[in-house]
Amino acid sequence: MTVIVRSQMWVILCLCGVALLSMGCEDEFVDKRPEGTLQDITSLAEREDLNILFVVIDTLRSDRLSSYGYERETSPVLDYLAGTGVRFANHRAQSSWTKASMASLWTGLYPVRTDVLRHKDALTEEAYTPAEILGDAGYLTAGIWRNGWVAPNFGFSQGFDIYLSPALNQAPAKLRTEARAGRIEGTDVDLAFSATEFIRTHSDQRWFLYLHFMDVHQYISTEETAIFGSTYSDAYDNSILWTDRQLGNILRELYELGLEDRTLIVVVSDHGEAFGENGAEGHGRDVHAEVVLTPFIISFPFKLDPAGVVQAQTENVDVWPTVLDMLGLASSNEGAVDGTSQVPLLTVGQVAPMQDTGFAQLDRNWGRIEEESRMVIAVRDGPLRLVHDPTAPESDLLYNVELDPLEQTNIAEIDPENLEKLKHIAEEHLARKPVWEGGAPQVEIDEMHLKQLRAIGYSIEE
């Protein structure tokens, strides 16, 4: 039984008719959105003036956000969006590696169905992406991205009028800082300035803007945002605060131009980050909780009071079916969508069928061209989640994620019946065919692109 919990914790923020939005910047400014309710979601489809701001914060795990229960105040801006919108509390990505995850996010299809699993795989031109859908519906579509895995040659620019990876040093000269003592040039500041300019220049138009932040992936912060300490885990938190500030700077422009009451803001991530919880560091190695539990926050052109918190298990494949449903647009890919719109859940509390099963998948040899595939797949069925390696089933791990969300206690030995059941589901899932004949096309990656990907920490062997 899944329930939407009306969160009372944000009532304090919404006591007044007009809320002050403090984003950690020097200026506070006013949120002039009208009050609304979840029912008002159904009226979004009738609007012809809506903008869509779709934010992907690479490598962001949800349990490091204050609004998701983290004790540190890493994310005041995101918390505000969640506190006046809807937060999906038990949300997962489809993979722990960007390209596979993003292919699923855009198409609403599981990785086995997009077939984007290895480093040379690209998203097929046959995919009908949200950018294409929105473009066909009359939106100006723009993407500003900084992760090489979502580059145009991998098929991710489909449908965007402009798909741009910002040059370095795009801040005004007086704000540019030298790279000194561990700080690097080329950060999300460049993305933020480009995004702000886009919003400024198109304030009178209807647009869809996709932003792909990378500074959390790179653990970038400044002296001002490095307030949580100096271990690597602290550095990760520092980078979240820094990114939250960059997002705040973009939203400031939105608010100053008075666009907040006609912009739908969606915040997600492609995967999380491990700090040894299950023996691994980083991401792209397995599909445990720490690398797939990601945020999903929607901020509407109106403020919710109280905010909504969805406890149902949701996934990134649900994101675009939900957003498109809100906009009254048909979903993509010839109806073959694995994800489910959460609009019925939000508006009438109706649980969609297939709500209680979910999958995440990774080919552990995604970056090793000489090696065969080595899949690991996670199946969630109700409260149970299985992490299954078909080549080493003796090492399968079973968890009760309602009691043990971070997957620390393996119950495989004490629940063999469910272990077998979920293994069967996993094997069936892995046997599914890609949606498109021929699966994912392959592209060659040149040396320069390989170097760029290695520079952001990916180990790709040729």
Place this chain on the structure above:
Amino acid sequence: MILLIFAIQIITVGCQKPPIQRAIGLMNQGRWEEAVDLLRPEIESNPADPDLNEVYGTALLRNGQPSLAVWPLRRSYLAEGDRSDSGAMLAEALVTGGASQEGLDLVTELIQAEPDNIYLLSLRARAYSAILDYEEALADTERLIELSPQNPRFLEQRINVLIDLDRTAEASDAVAALRDYLEGDEGDFATNTKARFCGAEARFMSKYGEQDEAQAMFEACLVKYPAEADLLMPMVEMLIESGQAERASEVIEEQASSKLGQPRLRLQVLWALDLESHGEMERAEQVLRGAAERMDAPQPWLELADYYLRVDDMAATADALGHAIRLQLAGEDEENFDYGLIPQEGLFQYADILIQTGDFDRVRRLMKSIEEPTFVLLLQARLKLVEGDARGALADYEEAFRSWSSNAGARYLAAEAALQIGEFDVAMNHYMDSLRADADASDSGLILARLQVYQRLPRAAYDTLYYYLRNVTDKERARDILHMLSQLSLELGSLPSIEYVRDEMLKMDDPSSRGMAVADYAHGLNALQGAEAALAYLESVESLDAPENAQALLFWSRLTRAQGDAESSRDRIEAALRGAPESVELKITLGEFYLDSPETEEQGGALLLEAAEAAPDLPRAQGSLANYLSRTAETEALVNALDASARLDPTDPVYGFDAAKTLLDAGQKEEAIVRLGEHAEKFPWYGDTATQLARVDLEEGEFGSRTLMRARLGSEFGFEDPSFSWEVLGRVRMARGEMSEAELALIEAVRFGPMRPEPHYYLGTVFEERDRTDRARLAYERALEMGEFDEAGLARQRLDALGPAPENLNEEEVTQ
């Protein structure tokens, strides 16, 4: 008055230009950012105004912000009417601002209207290259050459694109054409440019396999353009690739030592590097020092400093850097140096080196000129560390990590600081963070894994090493990691892990690693599946008798002997050695086989001695010899063998420790203490050394904070004899009057070594001190039950002094 105000207002309004015009005025003066600032509010009010967007976008573009300029320029271009003027600007913004495909599409459209526009064609060529369409990039470049045949930039661009297309023959022809063009020139092009293209053609020729022609061409170019580094370097590369390394060295030396070559730093550096590659370190130093002294300029001294850094001579590095800086600052005396003229990064590195050479005064002077707070913190921290303020050092490091969390070297030093103050968990975290920051920067991964092993956490150690292996690029290091992983896999009883390690080691280039893979896997099979499985595997190995599998052959022979067939084992090894009589590895195998049996032990020892003399730089030879000598009373020989092993494997602390311990056990205390001290400096995390030093301190009557730290480090990470390590800690605590802590430590000592009398005895003295007479009595009794030990007499005396136990004493109650 009112009229005057109106008049002033009218005049003001009449003189006020519209923002666009004012912006254009600023742009004409190159004041781009001001123009942007001026127009920004206008755009916010009138985002649809095409003229405004065009000017604003142009200002952004010229202000170096193409990723911002894209948006207003696009808006302008797409507006109704003839907006073609903004098209070129937009195309430039798209291409340089990160939207190459869109830029390409637009510029193609524009070129249709202006097919001979050089600017647009250049832009399109660049865009095609950005999206890897080199064929089209080439087509545009050739059109550019047609339109501007005298522009060498386009000629060179064509060569680059041909190379990208792997059309080497045409690239070579293009190079020849450019070379002819440059040689026909009478002055505009620098000699080194001409030299470069003279050699480039030869280089291309060598890529077709026409080595002789290429070499002849290079030699001819050298005659024309002697001592030109841009020509010499590709020639040297070609000679080395074609197996003529000796000729390469000759050419370098000829050119670099010539009259023309001597003043050319690049040649001197090339020569020195060549000498280094042949192990001629002294000559390399002479070349660089000669250049530095001759040229009397900062850069040659910096090159010399780099050399000293490579050979790890910090004092000489500091000296050379000092020369460079003095020359840079043109002769001022040092007291008045304005170090602020030196780049911050350079100052930081110089200061860091000076700390390592102990020139603290100069460091402090330098630091006054360092503005970057993180650099100051790191230098302060390092100073504090060497001056003994580990706690202060750690605090400064952790503050610095807020800005620079990925400084692997600083993380490593922070770990050392943490160890010194007993913050062991913090130390291990910093080692882990050092590894995360840069796996190749140090051996932090190996240290961390060892510490985890010492803490009896093999799983954690395995995970650390697995992570390390996935991130390290140094093959030597990878081999060390794999070997440790192999041992841990065995300990964890994980056959898949053992197989994984085997597979990885079999991929390595060097035969010894591959041989080790076979041997380790066989050990694993034996441990997990029994001797039969191990033997079956070994017998399936095709070249088991080959020298590279000498260790596996030894294991096979041991298994076979254990099954009762000693003769076959011996015969097989002897046959293998007869087949490869020069093989030291097989000799060692035979020697170790002989050692296994008392009858042939002496024979074995002799063989191992022979092997070690024949191959003093073979780690296995020294290790095996040391193993044999440890059974004998030949202390000196054993210590020499251990020293040799330590020299050959400087990252493994075991050999150095064993050597010191051998001397200690042999009563050569003074030398042992010196060695232990040096060992502790080199391996500050090595618990067993710390234990021994703490023990020595105790014997000398010392039990201050340093002794306590040593004892704590020993108890945390001691591996050889954990019971003894805890006992030492207990005794230090006792000496310090910290009885409660002493009791806990000695309980641990008993836990690890219940059959050792000493921990029981010392525990007894603690109980006695704490008036727990009954427990003291029991502890003394237990100690004495285990036989004689040094303090047995004292134990009896104390037991007697306590008197008999009460009649109804319940031992269980007493020991709860």
